Structures are given as C-alpha cells and as structure tokens.
Amino acid sequence: MFTKVLIPYDFSDDAEYIIRCLKNIPRIREVILVHVTRSLYLVSSPERENPEADYARLRLEKVRDLIEMPRSKVRIIVEEITGGEISDAVIRVAEREQVSLILMGRRGRGVIETILLGSTAWDILRFCPSSLLLIHPPENVSEFSPGVRCPDIFTRALVCTDFSEPDIETLLTDILPLVSSVDLFHVVSKGDTDEEINRSVMEAEERLKSIVISCPEKSIPVRTHVRIGDAADEIIRFSEKEDISLIVVKSTGTRGFVHKIIGGTTEAIARNAKKPLFILRRSE
Template structure:
C-alpha cells in the first residue's frame, strides 16, 4: 500500500512541526507506521551544539508520543550527514512506502519554492515522495494543505509504462473519490498532426475513464496542447484538484540528473500538494 509506512522528514521548523497535523489525514487513507527523521546537516554546525541536540531529541520524542497516541507505530531517528543522502538511505533501510516532506522549512526546504534537497532525494530513491504545500503563505499563517488530499487526484498521463504503474498504485489508496486525467500534446509538426494526436489521446483516455468508472470513481479527462506544466496546473485549479500525482520517466543519467522540466515546474509552482513516483 502507498501509505502503509511513511518517512516523515522534519527540521523542527514551525512549518515542519505543522506537517505532523497531516498524519491524521494519511491515517484515514491507510497509514499504519511512521518513521520520523531529523538530519543534522554536516555543514550547519548544529552537531556541535549539545544544548540544541538535547532540544531536538525532546522534540522528536514528543512527535513519537503523538503518533503512538493516534494508534500508529512510531520510530524516531536523528542522524547527521547530507540531508538528501540520509533521507534516501533511511527510506531504503526502513522500507517505507512514502517519503513526506514539507515545501517550507529552515533546512530541507528554503523559500516559497522547493530547495535542492527534494530533487536530490528524487534522484537517489525509488520511494514515492509526497510534497505537502501550505496555505496562507502571504499572511504568514503557513498552514499545511492536509485536508482530504486524496479526495480528487489529478493524474497527468503520457501513456508510458511508468504512468500506468502509478495509476495502479493510486487506485489502491483509500479515500479517493474523484480522478482527473490530463494529457498534454506539447509538440506537433503541423495542425493536422496536432489534431490527430489529440483525437488519439482522447480515445485512449476514454478507455482509462471507463476503467476508473467501473471501480466506482468519479472521473474527468482533458486533452490540452502547449506546455505540460502550465496546462497541468491550470486544470488542477479549474477542476479543484486536491493533489497532483506525477511519474518520472526513464532510468538514464540525463533523467536522473534533470528529473524533468515538467515535474520540476509543477513541484515548485503548484499550489496543490504533489506526489511524485520516481522511475525504477
């Protein structure tokens, strides 16, 4: 199951502490076990501050107790190193099914848009990564999106094997009521080729629609043209999506290095939480 065991990454910043609130929502969708990870960045000098370390251990223990009081299995880990490396290592060693990161924080994530750590993790792991977004940024409230995140999921479809695998994983997740399928034709030699591609993709999406309907989901589909990232975010806003799910493609060096411009743009700029399935 996608949400059975989650690695919750925290730097103990206020936004990261608020991320703990999202665990209750994930529990409704099948979460049973939480591994809470704090990485001491070797470049921060934090490792030499014994008083700070004591406070961090107390904060971690508090989060563990909160998880256990919710009826979840909980384990806390404090380690030092390069955050992205340690996150990927913990995900593998603990055999988690999902990594949960916030889009704001003092260490892992900096500023309104995502920092490099998230994309470094994507290059190093095969574990799906859920990037929580925050509401009320302009007002300084920084409340995590959380509520009913999986109720209406937007799935960009490029008909690759990996995007199909991603859809199967999403079907296993509890609490999903609606699905929005989006395909974007980014390039075409001429207008006729564009129309042919759109017609073909509409037909293929219609088949997928039927499958989702058969399993009891509300489903919509869209075929757009232009820049994929812009169209994905526009449809998400128009249709009231609560989550955008994306699959990376390929296993080559270039894909591992760049991850993909569409994923990069959506993960950084989307107002919605983003779930990314790395290629295997």
C-alpha cells in the same frame, strides 16, 4: 503504499503543518520523524556526545507526543553526518527503514530547501525506494494556527500521463480506492502544424479512454482531458480552475514529461502549484 511514512523534520512551520496532514492520509501504520544534524567531529564516535543531536532528539520527542494517531507507531531518528548533503542522509534512512512514502513540504529550511532547490531532488527520485508526497503549506501565516486543519487530499485527483512506460494506471493501485473521483490529464506539447497537433489530440483522447476502460475501480468517476501547450502551465491552470485536491505524476518518463525534477515539468509544478503533488516512484 502508506504503511511506513518518513517525514524529514526541520522544526519549521511547514514541517509542523505536515504533521497535521497525517490524519488525512489513510492506512499509515508507522511514522518516522527524521532530523539530520551535522556532527561536531570529523569522525563520529559513540564516546563523543553531540549536544545538537541531543537537543534535536528532545524536540522530536515533543513533536511525537503531539501526533494523535493511536493506531500508528511513531518513531524518531536523529541522523548525524560528518559531511555530504543532508538529502543523502535522508535517502540512506529511507533505504535502511524501507519506507513506502516520503512526506514533506515545499518550503522550509535544511533538507526541504535543499531537495527542492538543489540537484538532490533528482537523486531522491532515482535512488530512494519510495514515492514522494509534497504538501504545500498555506501562503497565509494565519492559516498555520493550531485550529486550522489540513484540507482533504484524496477527494479529486488529477492524474497526469505522457503515455510513457510504465503506464500511469499501473502505479495507482494504492491511490484509486482512496479518492472520490479522478481526472485523467494529458498535454500535447509538440507539433509543427495544426494537422499534426489535431492528430496528436485525437490519439491522446483515444488512449485516455482506453485507460478508463481498464481502470480497476469501476465505481470511481473518471473524466478525461487533453490540453495543448506547456505541460506544467496546463496542469497548474486546470488544478486551480477545477479545485483539484491532489496532482499525481510519475517520477520518470521516457519522453521527458516528468523526466526529472530540476529544470523539468515536475519541478515547475512543485514550485508553483498550490495543490499537493504526489510523485509516484517508477516501477522497476
């Protein structure tokens, strides 16, 4: 899953912090740093030079030289656009390069801010041929200092499921071998009576147990949890209480659990959770 990683780079502190976290993501063979800049001309032409693009390329080259991953190839791409959204350009590059993962921060300027605050977040999940890993940089400015390392991501994963198709366990093939333990999590958010809610809880517990039994990585400890309430609130509360290192969800769900980012559960998690969020692309 992590063979080819694309990082939308806007030269913010958050983007620089994401570069540090590359060391904690195994199996990367190629990193693509992408900066999108708007052309000075209505129609792009090889004969016309854009000084902003040249400057961005020089800055990206300096960033590339700072990446200490001797076994991985690092490339830079400066994508010029004459119109449209920056996130659309990122999607085009991701499709053209056939990347397996987009890695980015929660805050920042340009594409990062656009993706998290605009409707293009849903476009990326629907149309981009890759999964999305959001790493939330520290709130404290002092933690951005060069000596502060990015925490380990793949230690204790909180895998959230709403039991919709495709099954969450079918999307975890590349993640399970990397984590030390897994917490399977389901939130019962509907029910008109106590009896109906209790029945939903019992059914969820049985379904989670069946997932554990079918888990291919038998050596990894797997715990199951069922909560009642708002899905995003319960996921965030559990992740903070139990010191989860990574929250894992699907990009879509037929019953609305992670149906979309804007206005949905995943958007709430992306804005408010302090843990990295892995959004798995739905299998075709």
